[in-house]
Amino acid sequence: MAMFVWIVLALLTGAAVFAVLLPLSRQAPAASAPGETATDAAFYRTQLAEIERDAERGLIDPADAETARVEAARRLLGAARRDKATEHAGGGASLRRRRVAALLALVGIPLLSLPLYLRLGQPDMPSMPLSARVDRARDPGQIDLQEAMARIEAHLAQKPDDGQGHEVIAPVYMNAGRYDDAARAWSNAIRILGETPRRLENYGEALVASNNGIVSADARQAFDSALKIDPATVKARFYRALASEQEGDAQAAIAAYRALASQAPAGSALAATLNARLASLGAPPADTADSPAGAIAAMPEGERMAAIRGMVENLSARLAQDGSDVEGWIRLVRSYAVLGEPDKARDALARGRAALSGDEAGRGRLDSLGRELNIGGS
Amino acid sequence: MIVEAGHYALVLAFALSLVLAVVPMWGAAARDPALMAVARPAAFAMLVMVALSYGALTWAYVGSDFSVMNVVQNSHSMKPLAYKISGVWANHEGSMLLWVLILALFAGLVAARGGRMPARLLSNVLAVQGAVAAAFLLFILTTSNPFARVAPAPFEGDGLNPILQDPGLAIHPPLLYLGYVGFSIAFSFAVGALIEGRIDAVWARFVRPWTLTAWCFLTLGIAMGSYWAYYELGWGGWWFWDPVENASLMPWLAGTALLHSTVVMEKRDALKVWTMLLSILAFSLSLIGTFLVRSGVLTSVHSFASDPARGVFILAILVVFIGGALTLFAWRAPVLRQGGVFAPVSREGALVLNNLLLATACATVFVGTLYPLALEAVTGWWSPDNPSKISVGAPFFNATFLPLAFPLMLAIPFGQSLAWKRGDLLGVAQRLAFAIAVGVVVAIVILALTVGGPVLAPVGVGLGVYLILGSATEIATRAWRRGAGLGVMLRRAAGLPRSAWGTALSHAGVGVTVIGIAATAWGVESIVTLQPGQSTRLGDYTVTLEAVTPRNGPDYRETVARLRVTRDGQSLGVLEPGKRVMVGRSMPTSEAGLMTLGLGQVYASVGEIEPNAAGLRLYWKPMVLLIWLGAVVMALGGGLSLLDRRARIGAPAPARAAVPAPAE
Known part of the structure; x- marks a missing residue:
């Protein structure tokens, strides 16, 4: 392939040089071409002929035709005189000049083009039409996120009413920082598939993100709708509280944050966020939920590790009996990895893959988790 | 590979343009036929190289090769094929390449038709054309290279500016460039001739x-x-x-x-x-x-x-x-x-x-x-923080341009009727009396009918009528012969050189455009906010907003206002102006809705869209199509004149009927 490029470039160069050399190599090309004064004379002769024809057809009256004839004839004579004067004035063909010109083409063209091209171009870089790249990417191991996005986008452009598609791509947009697109995808999903608290709150969140963190009226409406369906919707509650804060109602915001925090697991990202919001409002950190996670967090170091291990073993045992829970397998693999036991993680991954033999999508997720954790899934 | 070959062809075109600029001119100066003979093949070769290069870029656009920066920035895999092709010139780099392609095309055409031209003139003309091409090729290669590559290549492009995704704009630049760059030939002819003396x-x-x-x-x-x-x-x-x-x-x-x-x-x-x-x-x-x-x-x-x-x-x-x-x-x-x-x-x-x-x-x-x-x-430069900014707009041009255009138009029919060398103004005025009279009468009648309306519009229409009739008069007088029947006259008219027809047609086209421009003064404009179901008057028409609906296109979403246009209770059709957002862009563009009624148009565009209402800008534009129709007629006249292959002669004006002409 790389060789082929150079052959093509060489052929092009050859063609360019040839186009200049060919006329130079012809013997006495002037003989065949009409001399310039010959053309001049011919031009005025045509004029004279036209005058005769027009006079015959009555398009010019005879007196005017005579004037025109005299004028054209005068110019014809002038052209003929110029002909004599200049015929022998010039140098004519010269072998030396021809050689210089030929050298210019033969050496000058490649000497100019090749270095210039090598500076500007990238001869080793193949063309990459999209269809060829997509074909190559059909191999599932090769799919990257961007490409998956491109494919879903292409699909949605053709079938804009595929709500599932919008729902799948929306979080991807969100992660990629394309908040406008995320908001649009969520709104399409809601329009086509109907309102659910999850769609509504995510739609609202995307709007907030695209609006630089300000909770707009649209976003608020989305959160309110979500809360109307399910008052426990966490994100919606959080952003409603944020809206109160942005509106200057600090008391309402603090109360709402506290209420949320009471249900948030200690040490979770949500709890951290809530405490940060509270701190910024000058309020003390909130108590987090009395959940198992909260309780474990409160234990001394050694006991905590034991408790966690116990929970992990429980999960492992449960999955050994019923292996169809993809989320469970993912949590298990992750837990082992976090606990610093890559062998067990790898083992769990393998068991999970075996247990999920009928579930392509689930196995795919496990594989990608394996790659993410760098414990080699497949 | 194709992309890089196209890039290299562009570099080779630059080298060839330098050869074209130097060797034939040297040959013309030294009167060396061998060197002058280089001009035509070099011009052809340059055209081929630029065309290859342009073709390669088009290929990259059609195949959505996102390893080419220019394609990434200006295309999108979902764009319709036609806009992928027009996308090539809808951006700076590509349009400069089109510029040079047309420059090379004209050089090639001159070379192809140059067999009958004086050899030295041809050499100099092509050499100057080569020099212009060299300058622009160097410009493209060094500052605006359309073949710059990106690695790793993204999987999607940034799309075309939605305003540019439009059939009108797809054809506009090539036409305009054919015109712009076409004048390079006149330039090269002038410089070539000046060099030769x-x-x-x-x-x-x-x-x-x-x-x-x-x-x-x-x-x-x-x-x-x-x-x-x-x-x-x-x-x-x-x-x-x-x-x-x-x-x-x-x-x-x-x-x-x-x-x-x-x-x-x-x-x-x-x-x-x-x-x-x-x-x-x-x-x-x-x-x-x-x-x-x-x-x-x-x-x-x-x-x-x-x-x-x-x-x-x-x-x-x-x-x-x-x-x-x-x-x-x-x-x-x-x-x-x-x-x-x-x-x-x-x-x-x-x-x-x-x-x-x-x-x-x-x-x-x-x-x-x-x-x-x-x-x-x-x-x-004087005070960097506070430069003076003024904007010169329509009032300036109306005050300066129109007073120049008016006498020019008055003179057009006279100009084409006067004889060479020594004309008879009175005789021409007599022949044009009919056109003048009709123009004046039309202006006065319209003025009387529209008392209180704009004054310049009837004058403009009268002027347009005078221009059209003046052109017709010119054809008629040249065909007319005392005692000849209608058939003979028609045959004589048909026998007139095409250039005479071309002149008359172009000048009539000016008249058509003038009428269209004058009629804009009678246009009606209305800026309203309507709720679905509400109506508004627009001149003789009534416009009703039926609904505001969203709609999906191949690569855009739009909000469309459905407007029904009625006259005296009779429905004339539906207009659908909209606001359009392309996939991957957030800036909306407006799509006007146009309904052609006779030579006029009802024009609607959408402004602000509120939940239950649409801000609308509505116009009734009588005879507006004449503005562009006139331009098309002008261009047709030019084309007709171009088809006249007869060598033009330095003959005085054609025989008038008063002078007995020899039998045909």
Whole structure:
């Protein structure tokens, strides 16, 4: 392939040089071409002929035709005189000049083009039409996120009413920082598939993100709708509280944050966020939920590790009996990895893959988790 | 591979353009036929290389090769095929490549048809064309390379600016460029002839078809651009005296003047100096237009200064070519001997008047376009924090351009009826009496019917009618013969040279456009906010908002206002103006809704859309289509004239019926 490029470039160069050399190599090309004064004379002769024809057809009256004839004839004579004067004035063909010109083409063209091209171009870089790249990417191991996005986008452009598609791509947009697109995808999903608290709150969140963190009226409406369906919707509650804060109602915001925090697991990202919001409002950190996670967090170091291990073993045992829970397998693999036991993680991954033999999508997720954790899934 | 081959072909085209610029000119100076013979093959080879390069870029666009930066920035895999192809020239780099492709195309055409031209003139013309091409190829390669690559290649492009995704704009640039760049041939002819020092009727004979070709395309290009702005920008106007528009109008005015002065030069060997100057100016103004549009000075002088590489390069091209050509002109002009003499009242005299008025109009536009830029640049240099910004708009041009255009139009029918050398003004006036009378009567009748309405509009319509009838009169008088039957006259009319028909048609086209422009004064405008179900009056029509609905297109979503147009309770149809958002863009564009009723149009565009109402801008534009139709007629006239293969002769005006002509 790389060789082929150079052959093509060489052929092009050859063609360019040839186009200049060919006329130079012809013997006495002037003989065949009409001399310039010959053309001049011919031009005025045509004029004279036209005058005769027009006079015959009555398009010019005879007196005017005579004037025109005299004028054209005068110019014809002038052209003929110029002909004599200049015929022998010039140098004519010269072998030396021809050689210089030929050298210019033969050496000058490649000497100019090749270095210039090598500076500007990238001869080793193949063309990459999209269809060829997509074909190559059909191999599932090769799919990257961007490409998956491109494919879903292409699909949605053709079938804009595929709500599932919008729902799948929306979080991807969100992660990629394309908040406008995320908001649009969520709104399409809601329009086509109907309102659910999850769609509504995510739609609202995307709007907030695209609006630089300000909770707009649209976003608020989305959160309110979500809360109307399910008052426990966490994100919606959080952003409603944020809206109160942005509106200057600090008391309402603090109360709402506290209420949320009471249900948030200690040490979770949500709890951290809530405490940060509270701190910024000058309020003390909130108590987090009395959940198992909260309780474990409160234990001394050694006991905590034991408790966690116990929970992990429980999960492992449960999955050994019923292996169809993809989320469970993912949590298990992750837990082992976090606990610093890559062998067990790898083992769990393998068991999970075996247990999920009928579930392509689930196995795919496990594989990608394996790659993410760098414990080699497949 | 194809992309890189295209890139290399572009580099080779640059090398060939240098050979073309040097070897034939050297040959012409030394009168060496072998070197002069290089001109034609080198011009062909340059055309082939640029075409290969352009083809490779198009291939990259069609196949969505996102390893090419230019494709990433300006295309999108979901774009319809037609817009992938037009996307090639809808951006800076690609449009410059199209510019050079057309430049090379004209060089190739001159080379192909140059067999009958004087060899030295042909060599010099092609050499100058080669030099212009070399400058622009170097510009593309160093500052605007469309073949720059990206690694790793993204999987999707940034899409085309939605405003540019439109059939009107897809055809507009190629037409405009065919016009702009077409004048490069006149320029090359002028410079080539000045270098050689021989300027005569033969020169005019050979340059005329090229000027005419360029003029036709430029006319169509401007009309297309104007129509595009009319329906896409949503302001309802058709000409805004915007610098970008002026940039295309200036070469058109100079080119129109050139077209007419070349006729004088060809037939009478006169106006040589002036014609040379116009040839140089027409292309110089094209170059200045390119500079204005491409360098970014128009958005602001400041933005030009912040990324000056491109602007400075084009400026250098301007200085070298315009300055060089004018210097050459100043050096050679004194040796140009004038040819035939003529009386002030004659075809020549009328064409001189035409030239004076057109050149002054062109200068007016030039000042109105460049003065604000110059002022901002100078005062910005004087006090960087507080540059003076003024904007010169329609009032200036209406006050300066129209008073020049008016006498020009009055003179058109006279000009085409006067005889060469020594004309009979009174006789011409007699022959035009009918056209004059009808024009005046039309104006008065309309004025009486629309008492209290605009005054200039009836005058404009009268002028247009006079122009059309004046052109018809010219054909009729040339065909008329005492005692001849209608059949004979028709046969005589058909036997008239095509150029006579072309002239008449083009001038009638001016009349058509004038009527269209005049009629805009009777337009009705209404800016309303309607709720679904509500109606508003618009002249004789009633517009009802039926619904505001969202809609999906292949790569855009839009909100459409369904408007029903009725007249006297009779439904005439539905308009669907909308606001459109392309996939991957957030800026909405407005799509005007147009309904053609006779020669007029109902025009609707959507402004603010509220939950239960739509802000609408509605216009009734009577006879508005005539504006562009007239331009098409003008271009057709030019085309007809181009088809006249007869060598034009320096003959006086055709025989009049009073003089007995020999039997046919």
